[in-house]
Amino acid sequence: MSETANARAAALPHLRDSGLAKGDPIPLPLTMAAIYHTPGDATGFDQYGRFSNPTWDAVEHMLSHLEGAPCVAFPSGMAAICSVFFALLKTGDRILLPSDGYHTTRALADRFLKPFGVTYDVRPTSTFIDGGFEGYRLAFVETPANPGLDICDIAAVADAVHKAGALLVVDNTTMTPFGQRPLDHGADIVVAADTKAPNGHSDVLFGHVASRNADIITAVAGWREISGSIPGPFEAWLVHRGLETLDVRFDRMCTSAEVIARRLKGHRAISGLRFPGLESDPSHNLARAQMERFGFLISFELASEDKAEDFINNCALMQAATSFGGVHTSAERRTKRGDAVPPGFVRLSVGCEPVEELWKAIEASLDKIGG
Ligand SMILES: Cc1ncc(COP(=O)(O)O)c(C=O)c1O
Secondary structure, eight states, X not given: OOHHHHHHHHHGGGTTGGGOOTTOOSSOOOOOOSBOOOOSOOTTSOOBTTTOOHHHHHHHHHHHHHHTSOEEEESXXXXXXXXXXXXXXXXXXXXXXXXXXXXXXHHHXXXXXXXXXXXXXXXXXXXXXXXXXXXXXXXEEESSOTTTOOOOOHHHXXXXXXXXXXXXXEEOTTTHHHHOOGGGGTOSEEEEETTTTTTOSSSXXXXXXXXXXXXXXXXXXXXXXXXTOOOXXXXXXXXHHHHTTHHHHHHHHHHHHHHHHHHHHTOTTOEEEEOTTSTXXXXXXXXXXXXXXXXXXXXXXXXXXXXXXXXXXXXXXXXXXXXXXXXXXXXXXXXXXXXXXXXXXXXXXXXXXXXXXXXXXXXXXXXXXXX
């Protein structure tokens, strides 16, 4: 990681220090409260659980530190994405989405934005800039895209999007702020599912929106307050705890993914492997320029649906599960979720297990299914 990313990581566990009075607990207390003591003029105080909560404030402080921007926390990644669309778009707007990104974002546009008169088009991530952005109010990219792991040049896209008078939103879920900071490359808004690596223990859903534009933050925070799309304090507390070890977990996962991807690529049972960290990957040069790390996701194909299922289910150190970014290595055959990929397509999320043990388990399972 760069020096600045290391400095951010080092400061993260100490963010609370300056607010501590003698005798205060060092770890974050959990505040479960729907109401607060507010006699007289309540301005400037917590008033009601839908408006504010000290545990949200603490997790937002951490996220803001990592993103270098004000953040608003949400109860899931999709709630964060909804807040951006519903707070910033109006009837007649047109938006652009990735054709190969997380399928639920397209479902949201199709089922819930279209009836309000917000239309959308889709483009592949790798050629997202082609065709320009005239006529769009907002362009939304995911880089690397889940599950195919294509990437796009955030700075170049941001520049072209801004010339067309539109906003650029980047879903940074696959990277986390330790892997990539899209706002530094010119994006207007970051959305992320902290459900994944930031929480890291697969026991909570959470999300956030980050932006250096105060009007955007005000609009998104207003959406949260009025829609009631608020995170639970306990979930916020768990994510706060997860963020304290994100740097260590992310480092282990990315380092292991680099080892595993290289070995998988050489295995006879595997084809079409994608990992931005491999020199042979079409995304590699851009990934090197734009990303701090290459991430912990690897995608590849096995010969058939059955072989992919057997590989996942027979691997002793792999959970058969959707989602990614947890301490446990997990994998999923993505046609199960309706992604437009071949039946044997697998998305592998490398976890925190010691890498040589993990590789032995992966290799044994691959050898069992044959080439
Ligand atoms: C890239 C991406 N964005 C957003 C989401 C939505 O996150 P959540 O499940 O927390 O709503 C996901 C979930 O898998 C995702 O992969």
